Amino acid sequence: MSLMKLTAVELGKKIKNKEITVVEATKAALDAIEEKEAKVNSFVTVDREGALKRAEEVQKLIDAGEIDSPIAGVPVAIKDNMCTKGMLTTCSSKILGNFVPTFTSEAVLNLEKAGAVILGKTNMDEFAMGSTTETSAYGETKNPWNTEHVPGGSSGGSCAAVAAEECFYALGSDTGGSIRQPSSFCGVTGIKPTYGTVSRYGLIAYGSSLDQIGPVAKDVTDCATILEIISSHDKKDSTSVDRDDTDFTSALVDDVKGMKIGIPRDYFGDGLDSEVKEAVLAAAKELEKKGAIVEEFDLSLVEYAIPAYYVIACAEASSNLSRFDGVKYGYRTEDYEGLHNMYKKSRSEGFGPEVKRRIMLGSFVLSSGYYDAYYLKALRTKALIKKAFDKAFEKYDVILGPAAPTTAPKLGESLSDPLKMYLGDIYTISVNLAGLPGISVPCGIDSKGLPIGLQLIGDCFKEKNIIRAAYAYEQTREFMHSPLA
């Protein structure tokens, strides 16, 4: 069996037991990248030299007993919107095409402390705006299950890299489904934790009130292990929460007896692909067989999540992205006359169409005269959505549904109709609006041979419920490697 088929935790054990060296594992990943990148394009930057050097250092630290973590020495890929000191960080945008950060994001620092070896930075939708990884300035990433299809987005590079087995696990970020939807499309597992669990320090913001970093890996065990490592209370992030219940691996128990699982009828209406529906309901049956109490209920307000999300996320993005102006770093236009012309040309040339669309939308909803009608209304909608979830979690431990209405669409199909693309986020977006944790786990393959994802949603700070349910479900099926793996 190829080394790359191992999960992160399995590899970590072998490294610890000295069956495999960190350098061997790193070389294997780098070789896989070299072999597959032409087909998948999941990376923007591969740091071969740095990774090998780091691998040697980590091996020494492990040998000296200075690092003892389940993922010590395991190579990882980082989404390109997390700052990495000295390593290009582009957000898959031309405007940050030359940007090398002076500091490393907190989540990545936590991984480094645990002995992670960073292979490089993964491709994404430009500034995490998109659901297909086609808005990247560095070419689209392809789905390892069928390279004519998209990997989903915006963490498409991270999910494709895990599915193609170019790395053992990856970090993604999720503002409206950007970890869960591509995990679903690529047949891997991804968690978006409760807002505030993983520090956002060093994550280049898209929608600050919605953004969360989370792990993408082959299975639930890996995801729980990595999430446990990257979670921290960070004083540099005012929205970071001081939690003492981040021992997520303690929830890796194959037992859902008595667990109350609610299935929102609203998630199974028009627009849901019948094969996806079938697979997700079959997964619910498996959990029921294991003793969970599964019932349907009406969540309500689902149709308001998408407009509310696009108003809030774009409003924040329009302000967050204003710092990219060609003055201090990043792309600056070559010819310009005066300051305002420089701003205009640098930004016009540096940002892609989807980013511009969202900046314009966000600027519009914050303009005087429209603020109350759009932005405030969206905030009120967000509060109502949270209330609807609160009510549901009075009855249920976990909410179960699909991660996306369909499996991965073909390349080039989505961008021509952005409204349709936005609708694809319907099941994931409200989770961000309510700040809840959500996990996507593979639950089947459709007739086109593309993976289907099951989404489990928990109440705030109840990651353990969804990890337990996902782990129990995962025990009922075999992990399926993608054809490119």
Add this chain to the structure above:
Amino acid sequence: MKQYETVIGLEVHVELATKTKIFCSCSTEFGGAPNAHTCPVCTGMPGSLPVLNKKVVEYAIAVGLATNCTITQNCKFDRKNYFYPDNPQNYQISQLYLPICRNGGIEIETEDGGKKTIGIHEIHMEEDAGKLVHDEWGESSLVDFNRSGVPLIEIVSEPDMRSAEEVIAYLDKLRLIVQYLGASDCKLQEGSMRADVNLSVREVGATEFGTRTEMKNLNSFKAIARAIEAERERQIDLIESGEKVIQETRRWDDNKEYSYAMRSKEDAQDYRYFPDPDLVPIIISDEWLDEIRAAQPELRDEKLERYKTEYNIPEYDAEILTGNKHLADIFEATTAICNNPKKVSNWLMVETMRLMKEAAIEPEQLKFSPENLAKLINLTEEKVINSSVAKEVFEKIFADDIDPEKYVEENGLKTVADDGALKSVIEKVIEENPQSVEDYRSGKKKAIGFLVGQTMKAMQGKADPGMINQILQELL
């Protein structure tokens, strides 16, 4: 001829005296090489996040309480979006929707000796911007982010002032409050206090406000007074000649005593304010508020009252001394040691003021210690030195904060207290100045002054003039 009334409201920016910036731990120290006091946060690097400096909130609350404001116990920061290179994120973190203080006011004395309350609409917290340096030789501009993120509060008054005098009285009062709280040194010249003047005129008796202008770049109380007069005249001239006052921002040039339009309301930007999602709401508990309230120092009005009653010093002296926090601090510290408030007040009011004027320095720059002034006062009280020696010694204390006891000892400045020695010198003086003796004896009592002077000269100043006078009278 129509009579016009001036209507003025102020927006006062005060730089807070925190050691570190509002959203990062960089120093707020003035000066330093360009960009020496910067980090990823205050230079707006991608991925950096702001974390609020609690001290900023405490100072803002302290100022709010001292100006009778209602404190917003659940307040938030908002982003003010605009593009300018001194603003690294291209938004300023400020407060629009829920400012920390609202609905306050302070009482000022009007020219006729009456009292008037000037309303405070709100006080909000915000960050300062960096500074652009225009390269005179090259084609470029450089930016220094040392000031970026320095905490400010903006105190917005109601349009309650009617003259330059009222504006100055309001600013003076505000400055003293903030200085007494230790929240800022409030120096207009250095920009730690900046006032923008909103001014309109209307016919006396009118109830509607006229169109207002906003005046910027006012660097001293005098400039403010001049700008107010000039703007009042300019607006009246426009109205009298049938033209309209345009709502605009104007910049005052104090050298030319003239203002020019910077931007009109039509060019006003839409700042697209919205709550900053990187910062959580600030919840100010009753307990926290009580703590800050309990820690409020004595403010100027209370101190003035206390000086008059507790120290029994003249009202004028009390006003001058309490008119500067630093001076009041020296007064109280010195009095606490030597227990002689009148003498302390005298030294501060006369000699200190004289020397400060000569050296052209502010009370904040005084460097002598209360201990040494107290020692000097004790030396004179115990008649160890006479008053002219004391003045000489004080100059040394003022300049170098020397220990007067040591200095008097080392330089042999003690008054000669030996009656015999003094008597023989006086006898000699009488002998050498028969004319003066004659004058005195013939009734010209003033002539004794010359003899005292001569004796003092012979004693090299080290004698008690009272004692000389007494012995002279006896001998004559």
